Amino acid sequence: VIHSHYWLSGHVGWLARERWGVPLVHSAHTLAKVKNSLLADGDVPEPMARVIGEEQVVAEADRLIASTADEAADLIERYGAAADKVRTIAPGVDLAAFRPGPALDARRRLGLRADAPVLLFVGRIQALKAPDVLVRAAALLRDDPSLDAPPQVVVLGAPSGTGLAEPDWLGELAASLGLARTVRIVAPVSRETVADYYRAADLTVVPSYNESFGLVALESQACGTPVVAAAVGGLPTAVADGVSGVLVDGHDPEQWAKVLGELLRAPSALAQLAAGARAHAEKFSWQRTVDGLLVAYQEAVDEIAAPAAESVRL
Structure with missing residues (x-):
């Protein structure tokens, strides 16, 4: 499994997916179309090259990881992602490193x-x-x-x-x-x-x-x-x-x-x-995040493996 983060790495992951025949899981983290719709005074819009690049990665990825339900909706509604490819998995926090103190x-x-x-x-x-x-x-x-x-x-x-x-x-x-x-x-x-x-x-x-x-x-x-x-x-x-x-x-x-x-x-x-x-x-432990990612990885692997197994039987 290749798991890419951000759109530029997504393009590298897309190339590796084609070369190695393994599934691509992608986390966008931020989306140009969303950022451009919420610009602050003085902000510069994200370039069209990024928008097109994100659209390409969304179309090619086997699974798309969204941090929230809103991000999942943005992937589907703004980028045309297939709903069955999107999984909502929140990031985690290191509860041992970040803990209360005097x-x-x-x-x-x-x-x-x-x-x-x-x-x-x-x-x-x-x-x-x-x-x-x-x-x-x-x-x-x-x-x-x-x-x-x-x-x-x-x-x-x-x-x-x-x-x-x-x-x-x-x-x-x-x-x-x-x-x-x-x-x-x-x-x-x-x-x-x-x-x-x-x-x-x-x-x-x-x-x-x-x-x-x-x-x-x-x-x-x-x-x-x-x-x-x-x-x-x-x-x-x-x-x-x-x-x-x-x-x-x-x-x-x-x-x-x-x-x-x-x-x-x-x-x-x-x-x-x-x-x-x-x-x-405490509801956002890294273990919970990892468990969700492992399920998404397995789904992507199974999805690619199924056609290969079918062709062997034929």
Whole structure:
């Protein structure tokens, strides 16, 4: 079995399938037609070459793995995939690496204040991921008298995609809003340190314009930190609204500030979401993912083997 990931690798897998006569299983992870329908301001559309390439891989693969029911529907409705070839198998999270731990200890290790809430963003710094929504919301919360202290904002990631054109744009935005000392932009770190940031945070914020699934949300919840996420793509699967976090419609900073402020002012509600966060993440173990993939692999092998066996009998 060949299992390809993303469309370019899918073309290599397609060639190997033809050469070796073995089944091709493909995971798209992101789809150009979906991304192009949800562009943020400043985003550049995916090229037609990618759209055509994805269509070719979808047509040739023996099985297509979707992370969510929405992605499965996109493959069928936007790309014409045969429904009997699509299997929905959610990614997993390493529940041993991403696990709860004392927040104050994590803050001490990371140099974060213990007396002010922490809002965390993890991901690529680009328009699609919308870290600016969090920064603008934090500016609105800065002078909120009902909060004991203005939130600390940690942006963990580096510029990517359209963000490379102006790599300092987010820091400049923070400075223009008077948040130069409040917003900390941290370059990518080890997985162990990422887990520490999750534990240190009161909330992880995922304001993306699109996410095929949302592993950041899952990792955060595995560490016991609730998530406030945009109600797009796979995030309604990755986050149980009202149980492990809160889903927000749209990208209006005022609405995000309202949701974040309400949670920060309600420690009991936040604690309840934290308890639900770990429980929700435990539904997404890698063992469950592997079991689903093995079934899909076997189906693809059997499907190719059946005609070969029939020709031998003839």
